[in-house]
Amino acid sequence: MTKPISKWSISEKAGLISIGTHQLYVSTLGPIRMPGNPLLIVFAGANAACESWKPVTSLLQDTVRVLLYDRSGLGRSEHGPHRDTGPMAADELSMLLKAVDLSGPYVLVAHSYGGCVAREFLHLHGKDVAGMVLSETGTETKCQYAEEQYRRQVLGDCPLSVIRGESAFSARRMEDVSVLDAQRRAREGMLEAMGKADEQLKREQLRLSRNSRFRNVPDCGHDVHLTRPDVIAEEVGWVLSSLYTVRTKRGRVGLAKSRLFVRIYQALGLS
Helix, strand or coil: CCCCCCHHHCCCEEEEEECCCCEEEEEEECCCCCCCCCEEEEECCCCCCHHHHHHHHHHHCCCCEEEEECCCCCCCCCCCCCCCCHHHHHHHHHHHHHHCCCCCCEEEEEECCHHHHHHHHHHHHHHHEEEEEEECCCCCCCCCCHHHHHHHCCCEEEEEEEEEECCCHHHHHCCCCCCCHHHHHHHHHHHHHHHHHHHHHHHHHHHHEEEEEEEEECCCCCCHHHHCHHHHHHHHHHHHHHHHCEECCCCCEECCCCHHHHHHHHHHCCC
């Protein structure tokens, strides 16, 4: 039997890890991860600690090895010496993964601003990223390499799920019943226009992969991972299943043959 690649791949483990300049909080949980098996990395939103992802990880902990971490200055992580930017956060995550000896392949799951950090990480480690789930991302400043990633369709055939909550959901729930009909119609028209622009922006991210799907969730707002953790878990499940098999045009199940997929298949004894 092949040995696990890191002590962080065996049992539930958490703690502060030094990346040279300061310490970041990291935790791993889920099944024992063997070499070649995907590691799920969660990128929380702005000012959010990884603790907020427990509703999702509780649904995934029997399925895939999960890594949660707090960016510098958030949650239990120490403040770093540098300004918190997407590229800096991606660099620090790279150092953290090296410190805990957790190599790819990786599946990235990001929310809101975390999508910017995930896209920067994708630029640094594209060959090790096997799939992505982007939940309510794309509304922040685009990463430096966004257009290049779209042009190159950087994920290739690796699976990508883009999740969109209803941006006007909270606003409609808080609607004042005393508002005049004319005002309500005007407000509804504005919300509809904003919703269309928001959906277009999020659908743009599908260009990252030739194997992508879009999931619209009309019954919740921005924090899909808190109000509908089942949706995140289902999309992660789709990404993982897509890594192992793809359907051919004839309806037969065949194995996708990319370098990343081959590594995963070898780990599962399928190649």
